[in-house]
C-alpha cells in the first residue's frame with residue numbers, strides 16, 4: 341500500500357486538483373491540508389468561519405498561506421446567487437430558492453456545490469459530520485455516474501502486505517439482492533484500482549445452503565445477479581459464504597470445496613449495513629487493520645466521507661485518493 345500511495349501521489353503531483361474541505365476549522369483537516377499543499381499534491385480550499393479557522397491555525401501553528409479559505413456566510417453575493425440558481429436548476433421541482441439559500445449556509449452543501457459547478461474537483465468531509473449529513477448533498481446534487489444506479493461505500497482494510505475491500509460499510513441501509521449485486525461489481529472495480537485482483541465473497545451466516553432463511557436466499561440471489569450483470573467476473577464472485585469459509589483456505593475447502601473464491605476472498609460484500617459497518621470497525625479496532633475510506637463508489641464526481649474517528653493521516657490519504665479519482 342505504501343507503494344500504491346506513492347504511485348497515487350506521483351499521479352496527482354503538479355496536477356493542481358482543487359479539493360474542498362468543508363470542515364476547515366478542524367485541526368486534523370488543517371494539518372492534512374497544509375501537508376498536501378506544501379507537497380504540491382492538491383490545492384485545498386478550507387470552508388468555515390474565518391475566525392475559527394485562524395484560531396485553530398494559531399493553536400496548532402499551521403501556516404495557511406498556501407491554502408484558500410472561504411467563509412460561506414461571507415461569500416460574494418453575486419457568486420452565491422449563481423450557486424443558488426444552479427442548485428435550484430439541478431433539483432428542478434424538488435428544491436426551491438428559499439431552501440437552496442438555507443442549504444448553501446451549510447458547509448457540506450456549499451462544498452458540494454463548488455464541486456458540482458466545477459470550482460473544485462473533489463470534496464473531503466465527515467471528520468466532524470456524520471455520514472448522512474456529509475453524503476446527502478452529493479446524492480441530491482452530484483448524483484450517480486452513468487451506468488450506476490446507486491452509491492455505496494467501500495473500505496480498504498490493510499495491514500502489512502495484506503489488503504482487502506469491505507463493502508457496503510457506509511451508505512445503503514436496506515440492501516436487497518439487486519443492490520448487493522451492484523455493490524459487489526462496484527467493489528470489484530474498486531479492488532482493481534487498489535491493485536487487488538478481486539475475489540469477491542458474498543457474505544452470509546450460511547455457506548452453500550448450510551442454513552435456510554430468506555436472508556440466505558437474498559445472498560444466493562445477489563450472487564446470481566452479480567454474475568449475470570458482470571459475466572467477465574463470474575468466476576471471481578461466489579456466495580453465499582460465511583466469513584471463515586471465504587477467508588480461511590482450510591475452512592473454504594471443507595465448507596465450499598467447489599468454489600473458486602472460498603478460502604481466497606479479498607473483497608467482502610456484506611449483506612447489510614449493520615454487518616458491514618460493525619465488521620470493518622472490528623477489523624480496525626480489534627484486528628489492527630488500517631481502514632481507508634469509506635471510498636464512495638458510483639458517484640459522478642469524487643466526494644469522500646471520513647469516519648469521525650479519522651486522524652490527520654486518514655484525512656491525508658483520503659484526500660490523495662479523492663484527487664486521484666478526479667483525474668479519471
Ligand SMILES: CC(C)(COP(=O)(O)OP(=O)(O)OC[C@H]1O[C@@H](n2cnc3c(N)ncnc32)[C@H](O)[C@@H]1OP(=O)(O)O)[C@@H](O)C(=O)NCCC(=O)NCCS
Nearest residue numbers: 471472475476479480489490491492509510511512513617
Ligand atoms: C445515505 C443516506 C443519508 C441517504 O438517506 P436520506 O437522506 O434519507 O435519503 P433519501 O431517501 O431522502 O434520498 C435523498 C436523495 O438521495 C438519493 N439517494 C439516497 N440513497 C442513495 C444511494 N445509495 N445511491 C444513490 N442515490 C441515493 C435519493 O434518490 C434522493 O434523491 P432525490 O432527492 O434527488 O430524490 C442514508 O441512507 C443513511 O443515513 N445511510 C447510512 C449512513 C451511515 O450513517 N452510515 C454509517 C457510518 S459510515
Ligand SMILES: CC(=O)OP(=O)(O)O
Nearest residue numbers: 471510646647648649
Ligand atoms: C464510516 C463511519 O462509520 O463513519 P462514522 O464513524 O463517522 O460514523
